[in-house]
Amino acid sequence: MTIIKAVKTPAATPPLSETSVIGWIQKNLFSSVLNGLLTIATLFIVYTAVKGFSVWGLVDAVWVADNRRECFSINPDGACWAGIFAWVDNIFYGRYPREELWRINLGIFSLFIWMIPLWLPGVKAKISIGLTTVFLYPFLAGYLFSGGDKGIFMQVMLTAAIVCLAGNTIHATIGVFTGRSLPEFLSSLFGKKNVNEKSRRNIFLGVLALSFVLIYVWQMSWNLEGVSWTKWGGLFLTLVVSGIGIASALPGGIILALGRRSNLTAARVLSTSFIELFRSVPLITVLFMATTMFPLFMPEGFVLNKLVQVIIAVCLFNACYVAETVRGGLQTIPKGQFEGAHTLGLGYWQTMGLIIMPQALKQMIPNIVGNFISLLKDTTLVSIIGLFDVLTMLRSIGKDRTWLGLHIEPLVFGAVLFFLICFAMSKYSRHLEEKLSTGHNN
């Protein structure tokens, strides 16, 4: 016997936990007695912590005061953020001359301008933009930050950097609005719509050369006052050290990782021992080594300043960590890729550069960003060997006469500052990982 229904059975209503708020709470917070107790206990802990912190940091806090005594007389139980406000320039810029701060701001602003095209859709040649950032931006920033006399080499590089920055920006603007590249736009500007690749390139190079000459002449009149590295400090110094560390750790790490996986015994042994040497010791010992031993390594009369010593140490140290990340990424590439590249007749560097590295780097992004985050955090160690980085500045607030004893607030401020930077970086890396994944890993 068969039963045939003429009317369609209505769909069962979804379970309460999927639709209503109460259902969700019941499922996720009070699914059992134990769970309910746990929820209540956790709520209590969270409430106490958040309340304690917000009362101290917000409700009872003193925002405007001239010194710590005044803070105390207004409200002795709250945080004294007024001290942070008074020191905010020191925290961010250290002892950099106050009338020259625009140079740091301009330097950081130009880095953003330089990098923005990398994020914009429709911009072509992002790789060359990225490469110019790594190779030319340091000269622009270096001149802005330290100033002083510039030699011929510095003038050339500075001009190149400015031309590049302007070119990048125009290129990106054109790219966003018209979807074309700068050379295409230039040739159409001169009324040549359908020209071949070669003459388009010639026009492009001609315009570049012309602007190079113009800017070179223009920059000759610039005269920035020299600022000694001893005046650098605060978050600015932390970012300089970690920025140089990041920019050089990646290429250094790639070379070391390739050396470690090389068929050449000498290269393998040397890179392996180098990597293991630096990975097995704490960064602080490497920094001490840099400050005590580098002066001994140098030929007579050749003096490295402490900042350069520290930067070299940080670069070497982080290159080794990045090398291990890169090696991990290289190991995930199946052997068939190497063999396929070999079959196509590609040599070692072509195989690595065109086939292996692009695949491996994509997989390594979260780990590399993780390396960069720990590099940024580790940069606070330079305060131990006497550079005026952000932590030194934060700790010296409490030694300042007007703010004597103000210790906790600066450290909380510093912790929040680092948290924001590092958390944003890790979130962005996860986003990048999702965006770049082609869906056929594994």
Add this chain to the structure above:
Amino acid sequence: MALSDSSKKSVHIKPDEQFDFFHDERVRSIFYQFLIVAAVGCFIWFLSGNTARNLEARGMHTGFGFLKVAAGFDSSFKLISNEPGVGTYGRIFIIGALNTIYISVLAIILSTMLGFFIGVLRLSNNWLVAKVALAYVEIFRNTPVLIQIVFWYIGVFSLLPRIRNSIDLSGGAELLLLNNRGLYVPWPIPGDQLWLTGAAIIIAVIAIVILRRWAQNRQDRTGQIFPTFISSAALLIFLPGIVYFMTGMPLDWDIPKIEGLNFVGGATLPPSFMALLFSLTIYHASYTAEMVRAGVLSVDKGQSEAARSLGLRKRRAMSLVIIPQAMPAIIPPLISNWMSTIKNSSLAIAIGYPDLVSLFMQTSLNQAGYAVELVGMTMAFYMVVSLAISWLLNIYNKRVQLVER
């Protein structure tokens, strides 16, 4: 084209004539290796030549003879006795190394325990608990450990009340006293026959191992489950306990007492020690928690479903099926986290806990010179520790791999 040329040639060339000195892979490999070694050798020769010249120009002495010279300073915290002005630099090295190991081992144990706890919370199906654990992990992982260390030191342990108003952590028994000079704890004074209790503990452990083997065998044969956990706990508590009481409780405690302006007796853990221990524990626990979570999640969902369908309860499924499979994924990163705990303990220098780096690389270096030797010895210590740990890790990895296949 080179490609087509060589393919044409290869048709009628005898194999032994294919050796082309300039294009042979082996020759090139040797040549490149020679180049690399020569370049690195030249660089090292250049550096060591400069170093020798600089040392001579500055009149600095070299050699390890200074290790037998008396050091003019003392360590504020030490596990072995030392007399300033008599104790040598060699002794200072040992004190520093012991201090480093002491705090690292404690921090490793505590951070692993806390990390597993947070990791389990992170996996909880209670939404709020999981989110709070996530907040813990994100907050402490994304803040420099140095800032955390300094915060605990300046912001917590230095602001504690004075000795007169010590906080009593043992609830009125005056055993654990916390004040701005540190944590005062009772210190055990072993009696004559204490070794018997120690021996009893060892015997109990051996008995537990045998008991577990036997219980496992019996369960395999008959299917009956023996309550191993309760019986092992009973063995571990009662056997040494009975021996301890029978030998007349041969363990005294040296309890800290206020005498004048300071405490006498017991052991003192200075604020710098406490701050370092707290911050290292909390910081590294946040990493451990993520490793535990990733390890448990790496076990295929089908495993827990299969265990449930075999009728295993949730807890037994966890301990018999999930955890054993998650461990191989957790242990290697966990051990490298231990390694970085040891390395981060060198940040003690920022708050004045006398660890190896602070005693040897800073104080001794300022007092005695001998930069190359001091830096070399300190780095060698960390390298030896790290090599030993990675050796253990390799052994573990090999064992796990064998089990897998």
